Amino acid sequence: MTAVSAHDVFCLYSTPRGHVAALRGLTLDVAAGERVVVHGPNGSGKTTLLRVLTGERAPSAGAVRVCGVDLGGADARARARLRGRRLGLVDQHHGSTLRAELTVRDNVALQLRITGVRPTAARRRAGELLDRLGLGALADRHPTGLSGGESQRVAVCAAIAHGPELILADEPTGELDRASAEAVYDLLAACATDTGAALVVVSHDADAARVADRVVRIRDGRLSEEWAPDGAESLVVDDRGWVRLPEPLRHHTGVTTRVRAAAGAGGIVLTGASPAAVPAARAALSGQSSVRGPADPAGSGPGLAALASDGLAARMSRVVVRLVGREVLSGHDLDVPLGELTVVRGRSGSGKSTLLRVLAGLVRPDAGDVTVAGVDLRGLDRAGLAALRRAHLAFVGQSAALVETLSVAENLTFAAQVRAARADGADDRLAELGLAALRDRPVGVLSGGERQRAAVARAFCARPAIAVLDEPTSRQDEANAERVVSALRAAAAAGTAVVVATHDPLLVDAADRTLTLT
Structure with a gap:
């Protein structure tokens, strides 16, 4: 039996400026019980492929069968029944x-x-699954009190939990530390084994292959x-x-725009x-891969010189935060220097996101001192905190809060206008981030x-004095x-003083200073 049969699938998105092709003739078969990354x-x-397989997005052309259901001929009720009883979907936007x-x-x-x-x-089965991921102590809490x-x-x-026939997971470990990620992969694999389910995991994580029978790569919708x-x-x-030829192979062999094909021995x-x-292609590729890029001599953020005489953009001392009856941060200190990349790391649930939100004035600490741009945050009301962020600080959370009705460039221009800043470097930011x-x-x-990179570009287009980013490479x-x-x-x-919470070793290696939460 075949769990997934997708043949010659096209999927177009309509935009005011024409159609965008997300899938361009993709064909993929997944056998019952097979694990594919x-x-x-x-x-x-x-992600579009997963949306097509769940019946959430109808393909523009092609044939799709999932667990024996022809999605092309299925009505809304049949698709809902498929999702509710036979599929298990781990969405990229898990919250x-x-x-x-x-x-x-x-x-x-x-x-x-x-x-x-x-x-x-049902509650007993739920408790067993939570225990397997080390979450049993959270069973009686509500989602609003959880870390990402x-x-x-x-x-x-x-x-x-319901033992689906097909599990579809979209970046299920994007914001997890390595130990937690391995536990998630093991749980997905064990569930598939227990029920005979097929498993399709979409991931950038090379370690996802540890649970795969087969790994496939999609490029340009095929x-x-x-x-x-x-x-x-x-x-x-x-x-x-x-x-499709892999990019490294094309550049290494000189195959760029045209090739000659000939029959060889077998x-x-x-x-x-x-x-x-x-040579030009190789130079361009190596330039894109540089971690420590050249500094922009004109990149001084607004108010940098006036922030603090000791070179600190922000300082946190003995900060304590309690959420839903538990202590998330307990007496933490953090100095944020101008002109340095500061990385906050730690296991999932250690308080990284909460620390960033305290620094940005989005969460009030229960105790301790927080000074940003030379201003004690305890003396500011909500409007004062918003004004401080607008003048000095850019915040990028785990969800990219972009304006859906605007284009990428318009989002950057809008952000600069809100800050009363020029956006003439917007194209440079977009080029820098591909x-x-x-x-x-x-x-x-x-x-x-x-979307995540667009949010990063928007954060820097107005050259903030302080940039606070939560897991900016997770997707x-x-x-x-x-x-x-x-x-x-x-x-x-x-x-700029750049503060980042991350599990990504690439960012940890690039940091000037690191704070580890336990």
């Missing part, structure tokens, strides 16, 4: 899948209750490569003869027709990784994660 760069169509009015245990038990399981049995990593793991439990975790990669040729030989382009080709595209059709492929790190390093070198 899907890799691919940001914007390649991975939106948890109901705030229910406890953690009841959130996990909800899908079981929908399928007809009695309350006591904790809510992500709860969402995984909720998605698989399947391009596949391999077994312990085997060599092979290119995929679709029904119409399309084959194969096809491709010869690059434009070898002269290799978004130049998307500048006029509405943010509503961007991938999760593209990025390797090349774009390097772009983000390079942009943060360049901003710090230009004088």
Whole structure:
């Protein structure tokens, strides 16, 4: 039996400026009980593929069958029944899948209750899953009191509690530390084994292959490569003869825009027709990969010179925060120097996001002192805190809060106007983060990784004195994660105080100073 059969699938998104093709003839089959990990760069169509497989998004062309259901001929009720009883979906935006009015245990038990399981049995099964991810102590709390990593793991439990036939997971470990990520992969694999379910995991994390029977890569809306975790990669040729060459292979061999194909001994030989382009292409590729990019000499943020004579943009002393009856931060200190990249690291639930929100004036501490731009935050009301952020500080949370009706470039211009700053460097920020080709595209059709980079670009377009970012590389492929790190390093070198919470070793390695929460 085949769990997924998607053949020659196209998916177009309509925008005011025309159509955007997210899938361009993709073909993918997944056998019952098979575990497949899907890799691919940001914007390649991975999340759109999952939306098509759940019946949430109808393909523009092609045939799709999931668990024996022909989605092309299924009505809304049949698609809803498929999602509710036979699929388990771990959404990229995990926070939106948890109901705030229910406890953690009841959130996990909800899908079981929908399928007809009695309350006591459903809650018992929920407790068992929570225990397997080390979340048993959170069972009686509500989602609003969880960290991002904790809510992500709860969402995984909720998605698989009812024993689905097919588990679809979109970046299930993007905001987790390595130990928590491994526990999530093991739980997904164990659930698939227990029920005989097929598993499709979309991830940038190379370690996701540890639970895979097969790994595939999507590029430009088509399947391009596949391999077994312990085997060599092979290119995929679709029904119409399309084959996609990997970027490193193209640049290394000189195959850039045209190739000559000839029959060889037992194969096809491709010869690059434009070898002269290799040096320039290699130089461009190495320039994109630099972690410590050149400083922008004109990059002094607003009010940098007036912030503090000791070179500190912000300082936190003996900060304590209690949320929902528990102490999230306990007596923490942090100095944030101008012109440095400061990284806050620690296990999921250690208080990283809370610390950043205290620094940005979005959470009031229960005790301790917080000074930002030379101002004691205790003396500011809500309007005063907003004015301080507008003048000196940019904040990028785990969810990119962009204006959906505006294009990427318009979001940057709007942010600069709110700060009464010039946005003449917006195109430079977009180019720095690999978004130049998307500048006029509405943010509503961007991938999760593209949205995240657009939020980073928006944060820096007005050259803030202090930039606070929560997990800014969690949805990025390797090349774009390097772009983000390079942009943060360049901003710090230009004088901005950059503070980042992260699990990403790439960011930790690039930091000037590190604070580890336990």
